[in-house]
Amino acid sequence: MKKEELARKIGKRVIQLRKKKGWTQSELARECFKDRQSIERVESGKTNPTAYTLYEVASALGISLAELVKI
Amino acid sequence: MKKEELARKIGKRVIQLRKKKGWTQSELARECFKDRQSIERVESGKTNPTAYTLYEVASALGISLAELVKI
DNA sequence: AATACTGTCAACAAATATGATGACACATTT
């Protein structure tokens, strides 16, 4: 799998988990101590996030890093 | 959890999984198409790896990304 | 119609990861 494909899959997973909680990008961003543009960049697969970024998102969503990257 | 702590935990996990296969850093590096210094940097927790780097390591180890980050 | 919210995109500086190379001490092998 290429880098871009992984990024897209991770993004879709974040969207899926965020909507499951009924959150907007802004709400998730606030819980992550990030801004919504950063979240959007991850969700749209425009970036290859670091482990820590994914960990922060997972924590905000109340799940483990491993659970987040079940793609 | 702080960034450095996550990096250390990920590193320990990579070491654990690599040794489970009886591989040296050089062998894992070759399977990842990286060099051993890059692997060492991840294993020693000196870097906060990107999702794709972790994915490449997981693939070389024959496991999923989610399995790799079960920390 | 005006306001606020949402997702999206672009650009910038700063921080960081990556790939590459060289070097070192230690242990193992020949």
Next chain:
DNA sequence: AAATGTGTCATCATATTTGTTGACAGTATT
């Protein structure tokens, strides 16, 4: 003793992520 393998560290240039700001169209709300 010499050669090889292993893990570790440092440095460098390049690529990329991150944080931030501003902007825009579409939607919903008042």
